[in-house]
Amino acid sequence: MVGLSALEESILLIIMVNNGEAYGVSVADEYKRQLGKSISIPSVHTVLERLESKGLISSSEGGATAIRGGRRKRLLSLTKQGYEALRKVNNKRQEFWQLPSALSYIKKWGE
Amino acid sequence: MFHLLQQVATKWLRWVIPNHQLEVIEGDLMEALEIRKQRIGPGRAVVIFIFEVLLTTKRLALKTIIQFYKTLKQQRMNSHYLKMAIRSLRRNRSYTIINTLGLTLGVTTFLVISLFCYHQLSYDNFHDNADEIFRVTEKSTIDGVTHKFAGTQYPLKPLLQQNYAEINRIARIHRIQPRLVTFEDKNTLESKVLLADNSFLELFDFELLLGDAKSCLDSQDKIVITDRIAEKLFGTDWRNFPDIIGTTIEIDKKLKFGIAGIALAPPSNSHLDFDILMPFGPIYGNWLESSWNFPSFHTYVEVGTNEATGLTPDALSHFLKDHDPNFDRNKRELELQPLADIHLGSTDIRGALKPGRSYDQILMFFAIAVLILVVASTNYINLATAQASKRAKEVGLRKAIGAKKDQVMWQFLVETSVLTLVSLFSSLVVAYMLIPELNRIIGEEVVLDPVSELYLLGFGLAFWLLLSLLAGFYPAIYLAGYKPESLLSSSKGYKNVSFRMRQVLVLFQFMISLGLVFGVAVVYFQMDYLKNKDLGFNQSGTIVMHGLPIHSKNYWNIKSALEQNSFIEKATFCYGELPGLGGFNLRGIAEGKDEEVKFGMLYADYDIFDVYGFEIIQGRGFSIDMQTDSSKAFVINQTAADVFGWKEPIGKQFKYYGGGTNSIAKDGRVIGVVRDFHHGPLTEAVGAVVITLPTPVVQNFRNGKIAARFSGNSQRVIETLEAQWKTYEQSSPFQFSFLEQDLQRQYLQEEKFAKVLNYMAAIAIMVAGLGLYGLASFVCNSREKEIGIRKVLGANVSSVVIMISRSFLGIILFAALIAFPLSTILTNQWLQNFAYKFTPGLQEYLLPLAVVFLITAISIGYHTLKAALGDPVNRLRNE
Known part of the structure; x- marks a missing residue:
């Protein structure tokens, strides 16, 4: 199984929900919108490169727009491995939340 | 401007990023930039863009370095490169020595100046909660002119506390005049005395050696002293003194305090410096609680970060409007200044506790240090490329037997880095020895301690790599770029390829040297001007005695006793500061x-005009025979007559308010006008000055001074005066100074600045001179045959010397053309600090030129003469 850092997981999730549409800037934007923290473009690039080398995402060349000075995008989509990695992390988490000791907290402080 | 920056950053990106990644990365960065431009404005968007470009390239640069290292490891070439580097450095000994010397000088300067800058930037950072502490300052804008003051009113503290819950702690301090501290038979006059709230030692992290920070100033009979004072009063083993806490000491022989704490003297990078902390009450009494006329208290607040804050700049600017009864008159607003900003960011704020510096000054010092480092690296580049002829065959051979370009490049880089490492270590040693000297000049405590500060090692490593790249990159590319066939087949192919490049580098070095010497010259002329300017009164031959109140009977006794001496002409009392040293308004x-x-x-008293030699141009001075003079007479200066709008000042009515009150202190008439003199330092223009005899209130204050004009041997004068002082006044020690020295001391900051600048300029020139020496040897070598032929054909020595030095002289003049206008602009900015400046002339341009010409002549003289004097036969025989 492939390990995922919190940042990698968030970005992977963003790519999953925007499958085939996501690219560098849109990932950074979405990250800001969903998590409330800003992230620099180079940091996104670093993570994307790492994810791609792990085989969790694949990329294809997309269209160019005027705002990009006529430069093409690299559109990202989740690979099967990527999907499995995300599922696994999520399942693991759910397992924890199903444990009685976690449930007692939910009872105490609510969902 | 922003557009240009954007283009530069884009160019850099395109140059560094490999092509297959470029399009996507550049596209993303551009898109983000355009979006941000609309959201936060073009300026900040471009700044972020540049930042992001740098981040992107940093990552790749790191990768490249790691890649390089891996390849090297695979090839097991490390030790080979090292061996070759050391061999070649040993072979060219003079070249190695010149380079090491130059680099060491440059790196040492850079190191020392960086440490100094770091020390300056570290001011007040040692408090744990430094980023939560602010100083409350006041600002008033009158007629469009903004004045800022570090001092605030005493009652401000409780008001701020009531209104803003987010203020965790708040403390006021107030500096008072020197006090006499007494324990049993030991007296010492201490100048760093602060009155402070009990919260002071809790708010700040000054270390308390004995006592409890929470309570050591909580009642009116407690006092805190530093270990410095403890040592003076109780001896060096004061720690063994029984019950030192609670011991009673006296201030001014009348106030008694029990020692409640002993603090470690504040470090040198603290803008708050004290030896004694006392409560407010004993000195000032209760009237302070409601006094809104005495803005001399420095208020510090610690603002908690977790609570919602109502402490906005807007709220503060209205605060005094609602609370200060004098608001209509002074229209003051409150502001918060971060603690860490106080030392360097207070140039426009009056009433500082410790003279600060400015960010500009620190930036300038650092810029000069970087320039010197660049000059040193330039030397290296120059010499290394000049050496090319010697190394060309080696490179050719290496390539011919299969070395790749990057392997050759790597070899030269390793050679450079060996050299820089040696220089780095030697400059560490030199800097270590130099720093005490630097501290003596600038009066700070800069430390170099690479062993305990581990981060310095990391920094050193990074610096080593950077310097090696800065100096070694171009020569490595240049040398590795040779085509092997041209190198091996003929000896002509390489010559003069980089001659123009070297000329540009030499030009650059001269520019920096000339600019620095120009700066030194301007600072020197200005300081000289300040020292010799006629201030409008007698500067020399005046001795000043400190700390005697005029109300004391002793004053008149001492005065008449002084005047009995044959070597004393006249003596006068002065309250507060003496004329020339800036008084109070x-x-x-x-x-x-x-x-x-x-x-x-x-x-002052009746004799001020004689002692100071003020020239009375209208009316008369004070007379002891005129009864009304003591309570109703004023003497003003010419500027005062202008400012007050009087054509005929004699007999005009004048009255003034006492300091910190709204009541009239004296109401009377003008009896005389004196010629303008410089009442304050020469950084200020002459203002209106009013001279009068002290009022009863003023007479009660202790900070009086007696100025006396004397003639003859100053040592004898001091001894006699001390003996006389002691017969009349036993309660305060005999303290004296000479007016001339006091006046000079005003320019101490500038003096220090000038000294540091002198050293830096000298080093820059030395480094450049070393480089020229090496370069001249190269030029003479490569033109050996040409010189030989010229001499055979009849050229004499002087024509050969002229031929070689001509190119250097041309470069100097060209460099002067560029450097002088630039440095004129920069030095003019510095001169803005002074209301009175020296008259600029040709001298400040000629002096740097002369110095640089001289250094050049010395540097290139040896080789040039050797080449010109040598026997042409020896040069032409070998082919």
């Missing part, structure tokens, strides 16, 4: 003028 009402006037007040 008061507000007054001048006849015929509607609004209040501001003026410098000078309290």
Whole structure:
């Protein structure tokens, strides 16, 4: 199984929900919108490169727009491995939340 | 401007990023930039863009370095490169020595100056909660001119506390005049005395050696002293003194305090410096609680970060409007200044506790240090490329037997880095020895301690790599770029390829040297001017005695006893600061003028005009025979007459308010006018000055001074005066200074600045001179045959010397053309600090040129003469 850092997981999730549409800037934007923290473009690039080398995402060349000075995008989509990695992390988490000791907290402080 | 920056950053990106990644990365960065431009404005968007470009390239640069290292490891070439580097450095010994010397000088300067800058930037950072502490300052804008003050009113503290819950702690301090501290039979006059709230030692992290920070100033009979004072009063083993906490000491022989704490003296990078902390009450009494006329208290607040804050700049700017009864008159607003900003960011704020520096000054020092480092690296580049002829065959051979370009490049880089490492270590040693000297000059405590500060090692490593790249990159590319066939087949192919490049580098070095010497010259002329300017009164031959109140009977006894001496002409009392050292300002009402006037007040006695040699141009001075003179007479200066709008000043009515009150302190008439003199330092223009005899209130204050004009041997004068002082006055020690020295001391900051600048300029020139020496040897070598042929054909020595030096002289003149206008602009900025400046002339341009010509002549002289004097036969025989 492939390990995922919190940042990698968030970005992977963003790519999953925007499958085939996501690219560098849109990932950074979405990250800001969903998590409330800003992230620099180079940091996104670093993570994307790492994810791609792990085989969790694949990329294809997309269209160019005027705002990009006529430069093409690299559109990202989740690979099967990527999907499995995300599922696994999520399942693991759910397992924890199903444990009685976690449930007692939910009872105490609510969902 | 921003557009240009954007283009530069894009170019850099395109140059560094490999092509297959470029399009996507550049596209993303551009898109983000355009979006941000609309959201936060073009300026900040471009700044972020540049930042992001740098981040992107940093990552790749790191990768490249790691890649390089891996390849090297695979090839097991490391030790080979090292061996070759050391061999070649040993072979060219003089070249190695010149380079090491130059680099060491450059790196040492850079190191020392960086440490100094770091020390300056570290001011007040040692408090744990430094980023939560602010100083409350006041600002007033009158007639469009903004004045800022570090001092605030005493009652501000409780008001701020009531109104803003987010203020965790708040403390006031107030500096008072020197006090006499007594324990049993030991007296010491201490100048760093602060009055402080009990919260002071809790708010700040000054270390308390003995006592409890929470309570050591919580009642009016407690006092805190530093270990410095403890040592003076109780001896070096004061720690063994029984029950030192609670021991009673006296201030001014009348106030008794019990020692409640002993603090470690504040470090040198603290803007708050004290030896004694006392409560406010014993000195000032209760009237402070409601006094809104005495803005001399420095208020510090610690603002918690977790609570919602109502402490906005807007709220603060209105705060005094609601609370200060004098608001209508002074229209002051409150501001918060971060603690860490106080030392360097207070150039426009008056009333500092410790003279600060400015960010500009630190930036300038650092810029010069970087320039010197660049000059040193330039030397290296120059010499290394000049060496090319010697190394060309080696490179050719290496390539011919299969070395790749990057392998050759790597070899030269390793050679450079060996050299820089040696220089780095030697400059560490030199800097270690130099730093005490630097501290003596600038009066700070800069430390170099690479062993305990581990981060310095990491920094050193990074610096080593950077320097090696800066100096070694171009020569490595240049040398590795040779085509092997041209190198091996002929000896002509490489010559003069980089001659133009070297000329540009030499030009650059001269520019920096000339600019620095120019700066030194301007600073020198200005300091000289300050020292020799006629201030409008006698500077030399005046001795000043400190700390005697005029109300004391002793004053008149001492004065008459002094004047009995044959070597004393006249003596006079002065309250506060002496003329020439800047006095204090008061507000007054001048006849015929509607609004209040501001003026410098000078309290003195009848003989001030004789002692200072003020020239009375209208009316008369004070006379002891005129009864009304002591309570109703003023003497003003010419500027005061102008400011008050008087054509005929004699007999005009004048009154003024006492310091910190709204009551009239004295109401009287003008009896005389003196010629303008420089009441304050020469950084300020002459203002209105009013001289009067001290009022009863003023007479009670202790900070009086006696100025006396003397003639003859100063040592004998001091001894006699001390003996006489002691017969009349036993309660305070005999303290003296000479007016001339006091006046010079005003320019201490500038003096220090000038000294550091001198050293830096000298080093820059030395480094450049070393480089020239090496370069001249190369030029002479490569033109050996040409010189030989010229001599055979009849050229004499001088024509050969002229031929070689001509190219250097041309470069100097060209460099002067560029450097002088630039440095004129920069030095003019510095001169803005002074209201009175020296008259600029040709001298400040000629001096740097002369110095640089001289250094050049010395540097290139040896090789040039050797080449010109040598026997042509020896040069032409070998082919």
